[in-house]
Amino acid sequence: MTALNQANLTQLDAAVATPSYSRDRITPGIVHFGVGGFHRAHQAMYLDTLMNRGDALDWGIVGVGVMPGDKRMQEALAAQDHLYTLVVKHPDGEYQPRVIGSIIDYLYAPDDIDAVLETLADPRIRIVSLTVTEGGYNFHHVTGEFDLDNADVQHDLSSPQAPRTTFGIVIEALARRRARDIPPFTLMSCDNIQGNGEVAHKMFVAYARARDPELGAWVEAEVRFPNSMVDRITPVTTAADIDEIAERFGLEDRWPVVCEPFTQWVLEDHFSLGRPAFETVEVQVVEDVIPYELMKLRLLNASHQALTYFGYLAGYRYAHEVCQDRTFVDFLLAYMDHEATPTLSPVPGVDLDAYKHTLIARFANPEIKDTLARLCAESSDRIPKWLVPVIRERLAQDGDVRLSAAVVASWARYAEGVDEQGEPIEVVDRLKASLMAIAQRNRDEPTAFIENRQLFGDLADDERFRAAYLDALERLHRDGARACVEHLIGA
Numbered sequence: 001m002t003a004l005n006q007a008n009l010t011q012l013d014a015a016v017a018t019p020s021y022s023r024d025r026i027t028p029g030i031v032h033f034g035v036g037g038f039h040r041a042h043q044a045m046y047l048d049t050l051m052n053r054g055d056a057l058d059w060g061i062v063g064v065g066v067m068p069g070d071k072r073m074q075e076a077l078a079a080q081d082h083l084y085t086l087v088v089k090h091p092d093g094e095y096q097p098r099v100i101g102s103i104i105d106y107l108y109a110p111d112d113i114d115a116v117l118e119t120l121a122d123p124r125i126r127i128v129s130l131t132v133t134e135g136g137y138n139f140h141h142v143t144g145e146f147d148l149d150n151a152d153v154q155h156d157l158s159s160p161q162a163p164r165t166t167f168g169i170v171i172e173a174l175a176r177r178r179a180r181d182i183p184p185f186t187l188m189s190c191d192n193i194q195g196n197g198e199v200a201h202k203m204f205v206a207y208a209r210a211r212d213p214e215l216g217a218w219v220e221a222e223v224r225f226p227n228s229m230v231d232r233i234t235p236v237t238t239a240a241d242i243d244e245i246a247e248r249f250g251l252e253d254r255w256p257v258v259c260e261p262f263t264q265w266v267l268e269d270h271f272s273l274g275r276p277a278f279e280t281v282e283v284q285v286v287e288d289v290i291p292y293e294l295m296k297l298r299l300l301n302a303s304h305q306a307l308t309y310f311g312y313l314a315g316y317r318y319a320h321e322v323c324q325d326r327t328f329v330d331f332l333l334a335y336m337d338h339e340a341t342p343t344l345s346p347v348p349g350v351d352l353d354a355y356k357h358t359l360i361a362r363f364a365n366p367e368i369k370d371t372l373a374r375l376c377a378e379s380s381d382r383i384p385k386w387l388v389p390v391i392r393e394r395l396a397q398d399g400d401v402r403l404s405a406a407v408v409a410s411w412a413r414y415a416e417g418v419d420e421q422g423e424p425i426e427v428v429d430r431l432k433a434s435l436m437a438i439a440q441r442n443r444d445e446p447t448a449f450i451e452n453r454q455l456f457g458d459l460a461d462d463e464r465f466r467a468a469y470l471d472a473l474e475r476l477h478r479d480g481a482r483a484c485v486e487h488l489i490g491a
Contacts, residue, residue, distance in 0.1 A: 003252045006081040009099065013249045016085070019101035021051045023081075026104050028124055029059035029276075031185075033066065033166050034131040035073055035106060041086055041234040041259040043129060043190060047102035049281045056276040058124070063106035064116055066166055074108040076254040082106060085245060085256040089367035096261075097249055109169060113162055120173030121182065126273035129188040130200065132166055135381040135430060137193065137203050142384075142457045146206035157211055167207040174208075174223065175215055186224045186271045192301055193385055194293060197227035197268065226270035227289040229296050232263040233362060235370040260368050262358070266292040291347045298340040299352075300359055302386040306335050306403070307363065308375035309410035313420055313481035317372055323364035327482065330489045332360065335403040343393040377428040379411055380435065384455050395462055405468035406488055408456075412449035413476045415439035420480050443477060446470050 002011050009018045030047075032039060043061075050056035063082075065074050077084065082103045088096040109116045120128065130136070138147050147153065156168030163169045174184050187204060189196035204223070209216025234257065241258050245251055266284040269275075279285040284292070304319070310331070311322035322328045336356045344352070363370075391404045416439045417425050427436055434452075441448040450460040450469055459465050475484040 001246060001250055001252050004080045004083055004085065004099065004254075006083065009083075012099070012251060015097060016249050016251060017098040019048065019052065019099060021054065021057065021101070023101050023104070025057050026051070026060035026102075027058050028062050028104060028119070028122065029056075030061045030127045030129060031064055031120055031125050032061050032129045032131070033064050033170075034133070034136070035063035035065065035070070035077075035103070036131060037234045037237060037257045037259075038230075038232065039129075039131045039190070040084060040100065040103075040257045042230055042232050042263065042265065043131075044100055044102045045086060045263070046265065046278060046281050046283060047276060048098075048100045050276055050278075051102055053280075055280070059102075059127075059276045060104040061102050062119055062125075063103055064119075064169075065106065065108045066110075066164070066169070068110075071108050071110075073255065074106045077103065077106045079254060085251060085253045087241070087245060087256060087258045088261050089258055089365070090261055091361075091365045091367060093367060095244075095248060095367075097245065097251070110164075113169070116169060117173050117176065120170070120185070121176040121180065123182050125185055127186050127188055127271070127275065128170060129190055130166070131190045133378070133381065134191060134193055134385055135378060136166065136191070137199055138165075138167065139199070139203055141380075141455055142453060144202075146203050146210075148206075148210055153207065156207075160211060167204060170204060171208045171211060171215070171219065174219060175212075178215070178218060183273060184219070184223045185273060186226065186275075188226055188228065188267075188271075190228055190230045192230070192297060194297055194389065195227060195290070196293075197225040197270070197289075201225035222272075224270050224272045226268040227293065228268065229264070229266040229289050229293040231265070231296055231300065233260040233365075233368055233370060234258070235368055236374055238369075258368070260362055260365055262362055264296075286348075291345045292350070294344055295347050295350065295352070295355070297386050298343060298390050299336050299356060301382070302340060302390060302407075303332050303336060303359060303363075304375050305379070305383060305387055305411070306332055306407045308372045309407070309414040310481045310485055312372045312376060312425070313410065313413060313476070314485075315419075315421070319363050319370040319372060319375060320366045320368065322372070323360055324366075327485055327489070329360055331403070331485045332363075333357075334489055335407070338400060339394055339404050340390055342397065342399060343390050373426070373428070376414060378430065379415075380429050380431045380455055383408065383411060388456065388459070391459065391465060395464060401465055402468045402472075402491070403488060405465050406472035406484065408450065409469050409472035409476060410481065410484075412439055412442055412473060413481075415449070416442060442473065446473055 156163040189200040
């Protein structure tokens with residue numbers, strides 16, 4: 001068994017691709033918040049591809065962890081000289097392993113906040129990127145405004161030199177750059193939020209204005225926030241993945257990444273201090289990301305929500321199992337064709353019908369083993385951003401919302417915490433306690449869940465949505481998930 005580190009690269013199995021560039025030539029250019037599986041399967045992979053061509057060696061990535069769970073990632077990467085294995089899993093069982101070398105350091109903010117701030121203030125850092133999840137932007141789901149009452153935000157506003165949040169860290173670093181006459185870096189969101197750059201702009205400026213109105217005005221005027229759309233199914237790495245890589249390739253990696261073959265990145269060309277030549281490695285650099293972004297959020301992300309609760313309640317535990325069942329495939333395609341697609345604008349260069357069938361094939365990849373539990377997690381951050389906008393637009397179009405409303409009902413039924421076999425469901429959500437408490441009232445007060453205005457606004461007041469939701473919830477309770485789906489596609 002060969003441990004993954006810089007010294008052992010030449011000793012790895014010939015099947016494992018390794019960096020062709022000298023890593024000691026890399027200098028930092030990007031700081032990334034949220035170094036998880038997706039970032040390592042996506043942005044870091046694109047940088048590694050550029051570096052293997054001899055390009056972008058001045059764009060090395062320095063990771064930053066803020067959350068308590070990030071400490072483990074920092075330790076795993078540090079032990080491997082910040083190398084890790086990316087394994088692409090093909091549907092036919094082929095594994096394609098590759099060592100990624102574009103991450104050159106990882107700082108855990110609670111250990112040394114000043115080291116993080118000074119790294120961000122370094123003139124060599126020209127981009128700060130983010131994969132902090134949908135819930136990491138600290139805004140109210142209905143109003144869309146920044147939550148200044150958040151306890152950690154309040155701490156950062158009162159102690160700006162010792163920040164805890166991404167907002168506090170980034171704005172303090174920008175303040176230092178401003179004071180030193182160093183131009184501001186570009187803030188690049190890579191999260192699954194509609195208008196992610198615009199959302200990041202609004203939230204960071206709101207925090208900066210709350211700290212200092214003059215600083216806030218400078219951030220708004222000087223810092224750029226490009227929109228982007230990112231896509232690659234990247235399930236959580238399991239112990240079985242680690243063992244499989246060790247068995248197949250004799251490689252000991254503390255935290256590898258597994259992913260599907262498909263990858264896509266659409267990026268707005270809006271950078272103040274330059275950027276890597278992403279367009280040379282198949283990144284779509286465009287003027288307007290919004291059509292691509294809505295396509296992905298409303299077809300891929302919302303379809304994940306459409307399959308996951310129904311599938312789990314029906315007894316499945318993996319996405320590929322659901323998408324190898326014709327009943328559920330027909331339901332997903334019906335949702336995409338009849339409710340999501342009418343809310344989309346034309347997407348340049350994309351055949352939407354082919355895209356939708358590609359999604360089903362991707363979901364059905366048996367090698368990915370994407371768990372429904374992962375897709376069911378943090379629904380309160382996902383449904384309001386991915387599915388509720390479809391419902392609102394369809395209602396405005398006087399269109400059908402039966403399938404979308406049924407997805408919301410399936411979430412409400414899942415949040416009851418017991419499946420159709422009477423087994424407990426482990427609900428994972430930042431609002432778990434309140435959601436499960438409301439869901440316990442589903443049978444006696446069937447509109448209770450959608451009357452949660454923090455998540456759904458005034459949707460419960462719309463008779464068309466309410467009727468469709470109540471019909472689906474009743475069928476879920478009376479007949480079960482499969483029968484409910486069969487009724488919906490039959491109707």
